[in-house]
Amino acid sequence: MTKRDDQTGQGAPAADPVQADTVLARRGPDGSYWVEVPATAARAHPKGRPGALIWASALWLAVTAGIELWIIGLGLGGTWAVVFAVLSLLAAAGLMLRVPLSLWLTMVICVRQLWRLLSLVGGGAVLLQSGFGPVQALILVQAALALAVGFYLLDGDRPNLIYRRRYRATVREEDSAPDATPAVATDAERR
Secondary structure (H helix, E strand, O other): OEEEOOOOOOEEEOOOHHHOOOEEEEEOOOOOEEEEOOHHHHHHOHHHOOOHHHHHHHHHHHHHHHHHHHHHHOOOOOHHHHHHHHHHHHHHHHHHHOOOHHHHHHHHHHHHHHHHHHHHHOOOHHHHOOOOOHHHHHHHHHHHHHHHHHHHHHHOHHHHHHHOOEEEEOOOHHHHOOOOOOOEEOHHHHO
């Protein structure tokens, strides 16, 4: 195991074998500290298994793939609908199999749903000429679900442990000063 330098991100072998499992907390863009853990430790932790919200996110992705295929069946979708149907199914399977890349595939699907909503409201206003119907409601619901799923997968504790192999560290008040060194999490604190 290596310690990670907070400033450079470069790994260096741990000098003390007792501290070999100690990983420095790194400050994220939002100011919180994140402690990186090995994949085996993340999988062994009780929160390292998909929970109900991750199952619901995978179900939403599968339903999204079904909707894309339905759009193709109506003759409204083209090549991109096929691509996003396949990406949705891959992301759903990846979320269940705890594949880190599936987090980013899911973000692509979320952006697609938000783009669809923006095109409905903006340049694609042709869909609104006939009034607010089931297609428009579906686009609105899909965009709302995309926002919810996206924020949960990017900021939730369980998804961060599973897909990004890190957890949010608690920092004592005296350690939160700007010139203080980051908190150090030991193996006992991870349990």
